[in-house]
Amino acid sequence: MVESRLVGPVRVVGAGLLGTSIGLGLRNRGIDVILADASPTHMSIAVDYGAGRVPADGDAPQLIVVCVPPDVTAQVVAAELAAFPDAIVTDVASVKLAPLNELRALGADISRYIGSHPLAGRERGGPLSGRADLFIGRPWVVAAHDGISYQRANAIDDLILDLGAILVEMTPEEHDxxxxxxxxxxxxxxxxxxxxxxxxxxxxxxxxxxxxxxxxxxxxxxxxxxxxxxxxxxxxxxxxxxxxxxxxxxxxxxxxxxxxxxxxxxxxxxxxxxxxxxSRLPGKHGQDRRFASMTVMIDDTPGQLARLLHEIGEVGVNLEDLRLEHSPGAEIGLVEISVLPEAVARLTEELVARGWRIAG
Missing domain, CATH: 1.10.3660.10 (6-phosphogluconate dehydrogenase C-terminal like domain)
Structure with a gap:
């Protein structure tokens, strides 16, 4: 088991996609995760899934992560701050300025709160969609404000790094x-x-x-x-x-x-x-580098895509990206692969020699 920066326990409020994924990722590092959710069904599924445990009397979380819809984020954060006066609290809502302003208006103790936002997700939600590796390599913004000290905010940095995400510092205004x-x-x-x-x-x-x-x-x-x-x-x-x-x-x-x-x-x-x-969007690994694309036609049968990828590896060409499209009305798949421009000619020659059909 990889050593964790966080000590724990960590309380996760909201057992949807993000909350369950945070719980799963922290449990993989041996952190005690306490789950809370307004839905008993979500709570039960997330616990059965291994994302954490039910709350117990005397719980004293080091960190609280609020994963609830944006329209109730500030109220839930305020309640958590009041219920656990020794804990640092963050949230993962996709807006940062509005919750901070609402917390100020509520008179909440923002010296123990800092908002954050992982730019990660899936098309499906709910606890069953949770994944321990959801945040690996993904940006996670920490929206700093003057009301919290750097030392207190360290727990949120540790959370982000423990989950394999890339920490990005912004003001709430810059984030939004x-x-x-x-x-x-x-x-x-x-x-x-x-x-x-x-x-x-x-x-x-x-x-x-x-x-x-x-x-x-x-x-x-x-x-x-x-x-x-x-x-x-x-x-x-x-x-x-x-x-x-x-x-x-x-x-x-x-x-x-x-x-x-x-x-x-x-x-x-x-x-x-x-x-x-x-062209301004960062490419693979954040590099400003463009790749060339080529399209390979494959039969829509089991094992064809796996064989293509294996043979690209045998040729010694690194696959930078891949997109699969099905041809309407035909049992053919169109695999658009991205590689370095200098590899296109050699890869085309090698794949044709192995019987693959190159479209275009």
Whole structure:
């Protein structure tokens, strides 16, 4: 068992996806985890799953992690601060400024509170979706404020490092502005685009490829949760959406008459701006490095994907990323693999020699 930085016990309030995953990760390090949840069913499942134990009289947690919906986060944090006067308390809500301001208004002891936010999750929620490795390699923001000392905040740093996440320090304002850009607005754009599919003819939907699936993947998110998140972070989200609307208006004006002088140039500049924006996203291991893609056709039968990956390894080429798409109306899979640009020619030659079909 790997030695833990935390001493424990750690009390986790909310046994959903994040709470259960935190419990599982800490239990793997031998930490005593106390679970609490308003739902007896969630509580029972998480305990049976091995994420922690039920509370007992005399529990004195070193750290409390609140994992509840954003609209009740501040109230639950305040209650935990009052119930356990020696514990440090954090929360994992996806907004940070609103809970801090609400706690100040409630008169809570924020000298023992600091908000945090792991940027990790899955499409499914609930305790059964919990994973001990959910946070490994993922950013986890600590939203520092002047009301808590660095020494007291050390327990949250230890939690993050024990779970294998990457600690990122921000102010609550910096955090909320950042997630508005990279998480909250993309959710809105994805959902509104997916809503256009409601009235699309079946013939059009049958043509759907990976592009529309990529754009709408996160549109299946929980509406009730997102109402809470967007309501708590409305100002920065609105600012970005207004600027996005201006971009759309310019594009609509240009495409209304593509033959007008300068229209094609404006369209090209908007698309090229997207290229430049994507290039700023960090690549694998946080490196600013672009990879080349190639698509391999495989039969939709057991073992084909495993054989392809094994043979790529035999060739000695490192696979940087992978995406699998099924061909509509055919029992064929299209495997888009990303590798270093200098490896494409050699890998193509080797795979063709082994009988694989390269698309394009």
């Amino acid at each position: 502005n950042s997630v508005a850009l990279v998480s909250h607005v993309p959710q809105v754009v994805s959902s509104l685009m997916a809503r256009r599919l409601l009235h699309g003819p079946h013939a059009a939907l049958n043509l759907a490829g990976q592009g529309v699936r990529d754009v709408t993947r996160i549109a299946a998110s929980d509406p009730e949760l997102w109402v809470q998140i967007l309501g708590a972070n409305s100002a920065p989200v609105r600012d970005i959406l207004v600027a996005y609307r201006d971009d759309l208006d310019r594009f609509i004006d240009a495409i209304a008459d593509p033959t007008a002088p300068g229209a094609r140039r404006r369209i090209a500049e908007e698309i090229a701006g997207g290229n430049d924006g994507v």
